[in-house]
Amino acid sequence: MSLVTRFAPSPTGYLHVGGARTALFSWLYARKHGGKFILRIEDTDLERSTQESVDAILEGMQWLGLDHDEGPYYQTKRFDLYKEVVAQLLAEGKAYKCFCTVEEVEAMREAQMAAGEKPRYNGMWRDRTDHPTDKPFVIRFKNPQDGVVVIDDMIKGRIEIANAELDDLVIARSDGTPTYNLTVVVDDWKMGITHVIRGDDHVNNTPRQMNILAALGADIPKYAHVPMILGDDGKRLSKRHGAVGVMQYRDNGFLPEALLNYLVRLGWSHGDQEIFSKDELVQLFDLDSCNRAPSAFNTDKLIWLNQHYMKTLPPEQVAKQLEWHIAAQQLDISQGPALTELVKAQAERVKTLKELVEVSRYFYEDFSEFDAEAAKKHLRPVALEPLQAVQANLAALADWSQEAVHQVINATAEQLGVGMGKIGMPLRVAVTGGGNSPALDITLSLIGKARSLARLNHAIEFVKQRSSE
Known part of the structure; x- marks a missing residue:
């Protein structure tokens, strides 16, 4: 029998990190086992479900690279099927x-x-036949009244729930629409789901759903309930801990590879290994290695992973993700x-893609003002001669390559008999507007000859003006 998993979010908000981790575990388990x-x-909660949330879920799954083999299926398009099953259960x-x-x-509860009793429906209509013809009604499932439901949970281990603890839950509302526990059961049955991997907030639903599946004569899938994710303060992860929506992490400058790697380690481990490629995860992931205890989210660890992937992924791959941030920050890269x-x-100089764009504007955009602190320190009258000398030597260059620029800067320092600092920092402030940049030969080669010389000229005039004052 082919293994089938599913991810079944409700479109009542963004795709949060807990849901993304559940999707990742389900995706990995299916991929590992072919x-x-x-x-x-x-989307049966018609009041709270929105198309915007559907789009956010699909966008999040696509950004994370969690491709699906079937779907997306929508429960609102399957109401006829649910009504048939409710009618079948009534008839039987x-x-x-x-x-x-x-x-x-x-009042009953x-x-x-x-x-001092557990609040629950007492089954008062369970066996009655004196049905009124003018009153609305709901449909309730006849839960077994004795015996136990046994869940051999693939993460939590064996769980037993007495049927006497479960009341007869509503499976269809008075307007005929099906409830969550009914639609989930029917879909898992009809879609041939063999393994249900979901958050442990669903543990209480599982025995009820297993009883409905048994009543339908359906195969009962294996269940794996994943512990929740906590904030670093030990409380359930929420907005007060920062970003909890997957696409917010994209917006904040994280790479999908970093978030996936981080999420899989929230509740799963393989020895002491911290860094995993997607292929490695497919090969190594197993539910047996999942923790039973909740995991705490640590943003610093995620930042560390993000820096690792920014430095080690192929630059073309990082650049592809960078495009969104270029557009979001409205940086014109037509020149540069x-x-x-x-x-x-x-x-290697930044932590996120968002920060990379913020500190890289001078490669593409000219500036009219220098950073005040950097200019005060490095564009002093004493910098005039080094700036004029390096400008003249750079202007004579026919080959504007990194190596050629490097040689000119060194040669200028020798020509003037000064240390590299006397040339390097004024030159850096002149061409970038501030005091931080990659190595000067790289920086100038990327900015280009014409713009570098124009900025040097601007800096020279700035120093002259400062000298006259």
């Missing part, structure tokens, strides 16, 4: 109509709590170095 990975959008006496009002159910060359020059 199985199938299905994407299913559980495995479900029944309940005519309780909301107020009656609330309040009385139970007052008596290719993005691949920019990555080679700057990747």
Whole structure:
């Protein structure tokens, strides 16, 4: 039998990191075992589901590179199927109509709590046949009243729940629309899902869903419930801890490879190894190595991983991800170095792609003012002679290559009999506007001859003006 996993988010918001990790675990398990990975959008909450959220989920999955073999399926397009299954359960006496009002159910639960009992529906319509013809009703599943449900959870181990602890849950609302526990069961059954990997907030739903599957005569999948992700303060991860939506990490300048590598290590390990390529993860991942305890999110660790991937991935791959940030920060790159060359020059100097764009504007855009601190320190009257000398020597260059520029800067220092610092820092401030850049030969070669000489001229005039004052 072919292995089939699924990722089934509800489109009521962005794709959060907990959902992304669940999707990653399901994707890896299917890929490792040569199985199938299905994407299913559980959009039956008509009031809260939005197309914007659907788009955000699809965009997040695409950005992370978690491709699906089937789907996306939408539950709202499968209502006829759910109604057929509800009708089948009714006809077979495995479900029944309940005519309780909301107020009656609330009163029932309040009385139970007052008596120190677990609040639950008491089954008052379970075996009645005196059905009114003028009252609305819901459909409830006839849960077994004795025995136990055993979940051989692939992460948490064996879990037993007595059927006496479970009440008869609603599977269809009074307007006929199906509820979550019914749609999930039908979809897992009809889509041939063999392994359900999901967050452990679903543990309470699992015995109910297993009972419905059994009532339908369906194969029951294996379950693996992944512990939640906590913030670094030990509380459930939320917006107060920073970004929790996957695309926010894209917006903040992280590479998908870094986020994937980080997410897989939140709850899974392979010895002491920290860095994994996608191919390695497919080869090594297994649910047996997942932790049972919650994991804490650590942004510093993610930043460390991001720096690693910025430095070690092929520059062309990083440059492709950089394009979005170039557009987001409205940087015109029609004149200036290719993005691949920019990555080679700057990747080791920054932590994120967003920061890379922020510190690289001088490669593409001219500036009218120098950084005040850098200019005060390095564009002093004493810098006039070195700047004029290096400008003249650079202007004579026919070959504007990194090697040629390097030789000219060294030769100018020798010509003037000064240390490299007397030439290097004024030159850096002159051509970049500030005091930080890659090596000068790289920086000037990427800025280009005409723009470098024009900026040097601007700096020389600035120093002359400063001298006269």
